[in-house]
Amino acid sequence: MAVVDPLIELRDVNKHFGTLHVLQDINLTVGRGEVVVVIGPSGSGKSTLCRAMNRLENVESGEIRIDGQPLPAEGKALARLRAEVGMVFQSFNLFAHRTVLANVSLAQIKVRGRKKEEADRRSRELLDRVGLADHADKYPAQLSGGQQQRVAIARALAMDPKALLFDEPTSALDPEMINEVLEVMQQLAHEGMTMVVVTHEMGFARSAANRVVFMADGRIVEDRPPEDFFTAPRSDRAKDFLSKILKH
């Protein structure tokens, strides 16, 4: 699929976990402002793909470029590049010893070199945007899962990233909290944020994604607009997957 203005590019990426070939010749381009949802059965390599994009997982061969720049090796250059690509995790991963406000401000101060007042002001704006302005002085453990995940999104946004990676952001949440997180993500998608979202939320994929990437056994099996994919999947693997999850 031709992409006009590529922001994230993966070329012939391969990775093994022991004998498991978890990423097999992955080619994927995500354009600026695009929302790409990655779905597939568990163990298909979706999370690894997502984590490879900011080198939390090393790949063995192939090339990954962010905004034209190849991902550098471990070190300061990689840190700088990671600051441009925010990440939201399944398990929130808020800093447990810091308040909500400090969680959002910390990297702004340490990485972006902002003054504390400036960082805190920006943090409060973002917390207000995700509906948590009143919780700024609480600790992460005092918040619900959905609230913690929204703080994590605010924390990632605070770096003014070019793109956001979501690694199963709602999989650890109670059902009634999933929507509050998806709403924030929907809003980001409408505002034109470039997003790669690994998820099992088919509703989100249908309504917010520009493209759906279906992975199975370490390969990208389909890469198509959501309507096409959900109404007429081409591969048997995808048909089988969809029949299992959409039946209820």
Place this chain on the structure above:
Amino acid sequence: MDVLTDNFSLYGKGFLGTVELTVYASALALVLGFVMAAFRVAPVGSFRVFGAAWVTVLRNTPLTLLFFAVMLGLPRFGLVLPFELFAVLALGCYTSAFICEALRSGINTVPRGQGEAARSLGMTFAQTLGTVVLPQAFRSVIPPIGSTLIALAKNSAIAGAFSVTELLGTYKTLSELGYSIIWTFVWIAVGYLLITLTISVLFNVLEKRWGVAR
């Protein structure tokens, strides 16, 4: 009782010697242990290997042997230092291996994801360790580090065998002077207790102040 009052200055010197050894070697052990723990979790492989080798060698060498190695070995390479300094070096390096492992166990109590989150925000390894991981690891390592430093205070007795003035060594002079060996050792034991209990109290205070709140 006489043995203490008659030889107060001798005991005092020995006591101060042990205190000095303990304080300086502790400082060295804490700094080195901290650096080695950072090495052992570093993203660079050669650092991890160095840290692991440091711990393996020092933790598994008998302390007396290490004293011999430092006191007799280093001068052969032209490094001649006062015995006190050699003793601090041997004790500090030896204990740093244990401090390193205590710190590392503390680092392992901090969920891996928090480190990943910090790195994904663009924080460097040093920033991640310094602002996210260690402040949380610190809380759970206070008790084991206290124990390690208490062990260090007692291990410093070995230095006495290498002509360093310290508490246990005072018994030689006193027994030559004909004092009861039992009372000599009782007062030596009291001296050690003073030092180790002080460390205990210090770490209890630290734990109350910074320990993990439950």
